[in-house]
Amino acid sequence: xxxxxxxxxxxxxxxxxxxxxxxxxxxxxxxxxxxxxxxxxxxxxxxxxxxxxxxxxxxxxxxxxxxxxxxxxxxxxxxxxxxxxxxxxxxxxxxxxxxxxxxxxxxxxxxxxxxxxxxxxxxxxxxxxxxxxxxxxxxxxxxxxxxxxxxxxxxxxxxxxxxxxxxxxxxxxxxxxxxxxxxxxxxxxxxxxxxxxxxxxxxxxxxxxxxxxxxxxxxxxxxxxxxxxxxxxxxxxxxxxxxxxxxxxxxxxxxxxxxxxxxxxxxxxxxxxxxxxxxxxxxxxxxxxxxxxxxxxxxxxxxxxxxxxxxxxxxxxxxxxxxxxxxxxxxxxxxxxxxxxxxxxxxxxxxxxxxxxxxxxxxxxxxxxxxxxxxxxxxxxxxxxxxxxxxxxxxxxxxxxxxxxxxxxxxxxxxxxxxxxxxxxxxxxxxxxxxxxxxxxxxxxxxxxxxxxxxxxxxxxxxxxxxxxxxxxxxxxxxxxxxxxxxxxxxxxxxxxxxxxxxxxxxxxxxxxxxxxxxxxxxxxxxxxxxxxxxxxxxxxxxxxxxxxxxxxxxxxxxxxxxxxxxxxxxxxxxxxxxxxxxxxxxxxxxxxxxxx
Numbered sequence: 001x002x003x004x005x006x007x008x009x010x011x012x013x014x015x016x017x018x019x020x021x022x023x024x025x026x027x028x029x030x031x032x033x034x035x036x037x038x039x040x041x042x043x044x045x046x047x048x049x050x051x052x053x054x055x056x057x058x059x060x061x062x063x064x065x066x067x068x069x070x071x072x073x074x075x076x077x078x079x080x081x082x083x084x085x086x087x088x089x090x091x092x093x094x095x096x097x098x099x100x101x102x103x104x105x106x107x108x109x110x111x112x113x114x115x116x117x118x119x120x121x122x123x124x125x126x127x128x129x130x131x132x133x134x135x136x137x138x139x140x141x142x143x144x145x146x147x148x149x150x151x152x153x154x155x156x157x158x159x160x161x162x163x164x165x166x167x168x169x170x171x172x173x174x175x176x177x178x179x180x181x182x183x184x185x186x187x188x189x190x191x192x193x194x195x196x197x198x199x200x201x202x203x204x205x206x207x208x209x210x211x212x213x214x215x216x217x218x219x220x221x222x223x224x225x226x227x228x229x230x231x232x233x234x235x236x237x238x239x240x241x242x243x244x245x246x247x248x249x250x251x252x253x254x255x256x257x258x259x260x261x262x263x264x265x266x267x268x269x270x271x272x273x274x275x276x277x278x279x280x281x282x283x284x285x286x287x288x289x290x291x292x293x294x295x296x297x298x299x300x301x302x303x304x305x306x307x308x309x310x311x312x313x314x315x316x317x318x319x320x321x322x323x324x325x326x327x328x329x330x331x332x333x334x335x336x337x338x339x340x341x342x343x344x345x346x347x348x349x350x351x352x353x354x355x356x357x358x359x360x361x362x363x364x365x366x367x368x369x370x371x372x373x374x375x376x377x378x379x380x381x382x383x384x385x386x387x388x389x390x391x392x393x394x395x396x397x398x399x400x401x402x403x404x405x406x407x408x409x410x411x412x413x414x415x416x417x418x419x420x421x422x423x424x425x426x427x428x429x430x431x432x433x434x435x436x437x438x439x440x441x442x443x444x445x446x447x448x449x450x451x452x453x454x455x456x457x458x459x460x461x462x463x464x465x466x467x468x469x470x471x472x473x474x475x476x477x478x479x480x481x482x483x484x485x486x487x488x489x490x491x492x493x494x495x496x497x498x499x500x501x502x503x504x505x506x507x508x509x510x511x512x513x514x515x516x517x518x519x520x521x522x523x524x525x526x527x528x529x530x531x532x533x534x535x536x537x538x539x540x541x542x543x544x545x546x547x548x549x550x551x552x553x554x555x556x557x558x559x560x561x562x563x564x565x566x567x568x569x570x571x572x573x574x575x576x577x578x579x580x581x582x583x584x585x586x587x588x589x590x591x592x593x594x595x596x597x
Contacts, residue, residue: 006183008147009038009175012102012168014183015151016046019190021072023047023064023450025057029077031104031117034175036075049450049479052471054081056443058088061099063407063444065092066227067427067451071158073100078172079117082127087437089165090134094434095223095250098163100154101135103127107173108142127169134435136164144177152184160195162318163227199315199334204342206330207285207313211343212352214283216361217243220266222295223250223433224288224316226426230337231255234287237340240347242354243285244365246274248295250433251288253423263365266304268294269415269574272375272590273368276575279306279594283329285313287336291325292433298579299325302593309596315339372575375590376420386490386567387543389413393420396460396486399547401554404456405430405448409441411462412495413488415572438465443472445483456484456554463489463513463523473533476559484553485530485561486546490568491521498571503583530561541565 006014012035016024024046028036039048051057057074064072076082082103092099105125106115112124119126128138137157139150150168158166198204211217219238225231231254238245238261245255246263255262263274278284279302289295297303311329314322315336322331332339347353379390387395393416400406402424408414408431423429430448432440445459466487476483497511515522530537540549540562553560573589 004181005178006180007034007038007176008141008144008170008179009035010041011147011179011183012151012170013038013042013046015155015186016073016100017042018183018186019155020070021046023049024073024075025049025051025060025447026075027051027054027057027077027081029081029104031078031081031106031172032075032102032175034172035102035104035170038175049475051475053469054084055088055439056469056472056475058085058092058099058101059440059443060447060450062088062092062095062097062440063430063447064451065097065099066430067405067448069229071098071100073102075102077104078106078127079119083130086131086134087435089131089167091432091435091437091440092165093134093136095432096163096227097165098158099165100158101165101167103167103169104175105140105169105171108171109173125171128167131167135167138167138169140169141174142171144174144179147174147179148184152186152189155186156190156193159190160193195317196335196338197317197333198338198342199332201342203330203332204339205346207332208343208346208350208352210283210311210313210330211241211243211285215357216281217241217283217285217358218263218278218281219243219245220248220278220284220286220289221245221251221254222248222287222289225336226251226254228288228336230287230340231426233337233340233344235259237344240344240353242358242362244277244362246278248289248433249418249431252418253426253428256424257422258424265418265574266295266576267418267574268297268304268576268578268586269419269572270304270576271419272372272575273365274575275304276368276591276594277365279304281310283311283313285315287315287340289314289316290321294433294578296325297576298585300577300579300585302595303576303588306594306596372590383543384567385541386565387541387546389416389566389568389570389572390420391543392488392546392564392566393417395543395546396550397421399550400458401456404428404458405452407431407441407445407448407457407459409459409461409465410436410438411465411488412490412498412568412571413460413462413566415495417460419572419574438462439469442466442469442485445485446472446475446481449481449483458484458486458550458554460486460488462494463487463491463526464493466526467524470529473530473535473559473561477534482556482558482560484550486550487526487561487563488566489523489526489563490566491523492568494568495571497568499580502571502586503580526563527561535559535561537561537563539563539565
């Protein structure tokens with residue numbers, strides 16, 4: 001390699017450092033040793049976290065962004081190493097979370113020769129085909145000189161417009177091939193690009209007209225608002241016009257849960273006052289929301305929404321999401337924070353504010369809230385063992401400090417947490433609602449802790465998910481990451497068993513964990529498993545002990561595992577419904593189908 005030339009691996013690492021990436025997550029393999037060598041050279045400038053499964057690296061990078069607000073990178077090797085990554089890529093892609101996946105591939109001289117771990121039957125070095133459906137773009141430089149262009153374009157693609165993960169697939173030899181004398185400078189290529197586009201000015205004016213004229217307006221917020229950093233503007237608009245704010249599962253925390261105008265979750269298992277408000281609204285302002293089947297009660301009118309006659313104002317940075325599932329009275333492609341600032345400026349111009357016309361509407365909603373609170377009150381004091389799941393969610397929520405980060409895995413526990421935890425800030429409760437992979441919270445809590453080392457980070461995870469990714473115990477010890485895992489142990493893939501009970505007449509198969517000799521519920525002793533890895537582990541079967549265990553775990557300042565025996569006889573129900581086609585529709589636990597007059 002000529003003097004003063006950087007090789008491909010050095011260019012990528014230097015670019016990450018220039019983008020102020022502090023940590024990368026990954027797993028070694030013969031296909032990426034050149035990249036790891038470049039990381040070794042710059043180990044004082046960028047930290048490397050080595051994990052025990054590639055999917056774990058992707059989940060860590062995903063949640064790192066959700067907490068830190070800036071992307072990081074992963075590294076994996078060719079063949080099965082990078083083939084373990086698409087689950088995490090798809091999760092980030094559907095939840096609009098960017099990270100740069102640096103994947104190794106076979107040497108260019110071996111393309112289409114069937115070298116060890118080459119995917120070649122359809123096209124040479126064909127890893128990109130395996131991930132095209134679950135990332136924003138794939139770049140595959142095949143000469144060293146192509147690396148600088150590829151890395152800067154990959155980063156720009158990742159963070160502009162609707163964010164998402166990008167794959168940089170690098171053949172083995174290109175990591176060591178001469179690439180450039182100098183790395184591209186982010187301040188010249190990416191730093192000065194803004195994707196915070198505003199709405200069409202006439203459209204913003206029309207939105208204000210519609211909100212001011214509405215008698216029963218509701219604002220619905222999703223993940224686009226949380227990660228768009230628009231919480232302050234949201235609260236300001238809601239207070240100014242006295243408009244209640246509901247949230248999809250991904251939007252919870254955008255407005256503090258204890259705010260008088262916060263309605264909470266709209267969902268198939270949504271709160272009565274939230275669902276009953278959004279389905280009666282005359283104007284619904286939706287900000288960064290996809291209107292998926294769970295949020296929308298399988299799109300059956302009268303449970304989550306009644307659009308039309310509700311007039312929908314749908315604002316999203318991605319025009320493909322606007323009018324995907326509901327007709328719009330007004331659809332605006334815009335960054336939600338910029339749009340809200342436009343609306344507030346228009347209100348200032350008109351000197352407009354609440355004139356008291358919403359008083360009746362808010363009183364009605366308060367009545368719905370009281371009905372819901374009366375319905376769920378008994379579950380908060382249930383002392384049964386195994387622990388009542390509603391009580392478990394309540395005890396977890398009470399035990400967390402205001403600055404805590406709760407990362408939920410996928411499973412029945414996630415539905416209970418969504419209903420009964422009360423996040424106070426946009427990153428208080430983190431979950432996955434797009435691709436929904438098990439293991440997201442098991443591994444993601446490590447990424448949260450690296451992003452926010454001074455904040456308590458708790459992963460609430462199912463027993464099924466934890467057993468899939470128990471290797472995280474070793475990573476927590478190796479890198480001294482004082483995270484807390486609460487295993488919601490119900491001895492089953494309980495959310496699916498609930499579907500078998502609710503939709504299949506109780507015909508249960510392949511969902512319970514049972515001992516082959518006694519038929520009793522079976523799981524490994526997760527607390528003992530933690531202790532074998534050098535982590536404090538305790539088992540809990542009383543609700544009254546759960547909060548104390550969490551507080552002790554947080555105060556220990558060390559990795560900690562709590563194995564909680566929690567009941568699984570019922571799934572959380574709410575004011576919405578969910579349809580499984582050809583199997584039926586669930587029933588709401590409160591209220592019925594709203595019929596507009």
